[in-house]
Amino acid sequence: MPFRESSPVEERVALFREYETGAFSVTELCARHGVSRETFYVWKRRRxxxxxxxxxxxxxxxASCPHATAGRLADRIVATRQRFPHFGPKKIKAWLEHERPEVDWPAASTIGDILKREGLVEARRRRRRAIAQGExxxxxxxxxxxxxxDFKGWFRTRDGNRCDPLTITDAASRYLIEVRIVDPTGAGVRSALERVFKDIGLPAAIRSDNGAPFGSTGAGGLSALSVWWLKLGIEPRYIPPASPQDNGRHERMHRTLKAQTTKPPAATVAEQQRRFDAFRHHFNQERPHEALDQMPPVKLWQSPSRTLPRRxxxxxxxxxxxxxxxxxxxxIKWRGEHVFVGEALAGELVGLCEHDTSGHLVRFCGRDLGLINCERRFLRFAPPRARLRIAQETPQTGEQ
Structure with missing residues (x-):
C-alpha cells in the first residue's frame, strides 16, 4: 500500500480540526505540522x-504598482507599433521622444514588455555569431x-514578371540613395547611376561584390562599369569573395527592404517600384537608426561636392x-607582339612602366592591373580587397 500524500491545503484544514478538539496547545500543533506560531495565527485570522x-x-x-506605465502612454506605444510594425522598442522610444519630447516615455525594456503583453512581438531564434576576423x-x-x-536578390511580382532591385546607400550616413528596378546588366546599372550622378553628385568610392556587372575575373577585377567609375575619379572597392559581412551595412538594409516591401510581392513591377519609393522616403526621413543615435539618415546626409562632368x-x-x-x-601592341590585358578596357589608354622584375606594370587611372613579364606574358592582378574594421561597427540586432 503506498504512503498517503497530503497537500498544504489539507494540512491547514487538519491543523485547525486538531485545534478545535482542545487536545493540543498552539505550540504543540505548530511542532506537529512544522509551522511557526506566526503562520498559525495568520491562517487563524483568515479562517x-x-x-x-x-x-x-x-x-x-x-495589489498596485505606483511605477506602472500610464494607460494613455501604453496606448500611444501600441499605436506607434501598429503604424510602424517593423519598429522595435528602441526605435519606438526614439520616434515618440522626437514627436512628444515633453513626455517622460518609459525605457525601451518597458516598451518591449508592453509590446509582448499586447502580443505584438514574435519570438525569434537567436543565432550564435561567428568570431570576426580580418581587421x-x-x-x-x-x-x-x-x-x-548591390542587387537585392531578384524575385517575381504576382503577374510573373522578374524584378531586379538595384540599391545604393551611403556608408557613413546610411542614407538610401536609390532603389530602382533595372536590368541586371552593365548598361542597366550605368543608366541608373548616370541619373543618380546627375541629380546628386559623385562619391569618392563605391563598394560592391566581385560579380558582374560591378566586377570581373579580369585584370584588376575591373568590368566595363568599374572602368567608367575610375575615369570619373571613383575608386571601385571590392569585398573579399563570399564575404557579404564586409558590406554588412548594405546587407542589413536589404533585410529591412525585403521585410517591408516584398512580403508578399506587388501585383506589378510598377506597383513594386512605388513600394520601393515609399520605403526609401520612410527609411531616410522617418526611421531611427541605432548606429546614428536613433536619428534618421537624413540628419547626417549631405550631397556630394563633385558633379558629373560633361565629358x-x-x-x-x-x-x-x-x-x-x-x-x-x-x-595591346607591345614590343612587336599582341598582349591581351582585358576586354573591359577596350578603347582605353593604359600606361606601362618598368618594374624591378625586368617586366612592365600595366596601369589604368592609377590602378595596377598586372605585369607583362620578359616573355611578353600578361600576369593579371586581383583587385585590392580590404576587410572592414568591424570591431568599430555597432553590433547588429534583430531590431535595427
Missing part, C-alpha cells in the same frame, strides 16, 4: 474572517566617402610610362 476558501493561497502579486580597413566616417551598391578625358600618365590604347579585342 475567522468568514472567507469561504480561507485555506487557499492568495496571489503574491502587488584591415576602417569604415567610412563622412558622407560620400563611400557608397555601397570624360583619357587618363594622364607621366613621362615614366609608355602609353598604349587597348584594342576592341582587349589586347
Amino acid at each position: 475567522e474572517s468568514g472567507e469561504r476558501r480561507w485555506f487557499e493561497e492568495r496571489s503574491h502579486a502587488a 584591415v580597413a576602417a569604415p567610412a566616417s563622412a558622407p560620400n566617402e563611400e557608397w555601397a551598391i 570624360l578625358d583619357d587618363p594622364w600618365y607621366d613621362a615614366d610610362h609608355e602609353v598604349r590604347r587597348v584594342r576592341p579585342t582587349g589586347d
Whole structure:
C-alpha cells in the first residue's frame, strides 16, 4: 500500500480540526505540522474572517504598482507599433521622444514588455555569431566617402514578371540613395547611376561584390562599369569573395527592404517600384537608426561636392610610362607582339612602366592591373580587397 500524500491545503484544514478538539496547545500543533506560531495565527485570522476558501493561497502579486506605465502612454506605444510594425522598442522610444519630447516615455525594456503583453512581438531564434576576423580597413566616417551598391536578390511580382532591385546607400550616413528596378546588366546599372550622378553628385568610392556587372575575373577585377567609375575619379572597392559581412551595412538594409516591401510581392513591377519609393522616403526621413543615435539618415546626409562632368578625358600618365590604347579585342601592341590585358578596357589608354622584375606594370587611372613579364606574358592582378574594421561597427540586432 503506498504512503498517503497530503497537500498544504489539507494540512491547514487538519491543523485547525486538531485545534478545535482542545487536545493540543498552539505550540504543540505548530511542532506537529512544522509551522511557526506566526503562520498559525495568520491562517487563524483568515479562517475567522468568514472567507469561504480561507485555506487557499492568495496571489503574491502587488495589489498596485505606483511605477506602472500610464494607460494613455501604453496606448500611444501600441499605436506607434501598429503604424510602424517593423519598429522595435528602441526605435519606438526614439520616434515618440522626437514627436512628444515633453513626455517622460518609459525605457525601451518597458516598451518591449508592453509590446509582448499586447502580443505584438514574435519570438525569434537567436543565432550564435561567428568570431570576426580580418581587421584591415576602417569604415567610412563622412558622407560620400563611400557608397555601397548591390542587387537585392531578384524575385517575381504576382503577374510573373522578374524584378531586379538595384540599391545604393551611403556608408557613413546610411542614407538610401536609390532603389530602382533595372536590368541586371552593365548598361542597366550605368543608366541608373548616370541619373543618380546627375541629380546628386559623385562619391569618392563605391563598394560592391566581385560579380558582374560591378566586377570581373579580369585584370584588376575591373568590368566595363568599374572602368567608367575610375575615369570619373571613383575608386571601385571590392569585398573579399563570399564575404557579404564586409558590406554588412548594405546587407542589413536589404533585410529591412525585403521585410517591408516584398512580403508578399506587388501585383506589378510598377506597383513594386512605388513600394520601393515609399520605403526609401520612410527609411531616410522617418526611421531611427541605432548606429546614428536613433536619428534618421537624413540628419547626417549631405550631397556630394563633385558633379558629373560633361565629358570624360583619357587618363594622364607621366613621362615614366609608355602609353598604349587597348584594342576592341582587349589586347595591346607591345614590343612587336599582341598582349591581351582585358576586354573591359577596350578603347582605353593604359600606361606601362618598368618594374624591378625586368617586366612592365600595366596601369589604368592609377590602378595596377598586372605585369607583362620578359616573355611578353600578361600576369593579371586581383583587385585590392580590404576587410572592414568591424570591431568599430555597432553590433547588429534583430531590431535595427
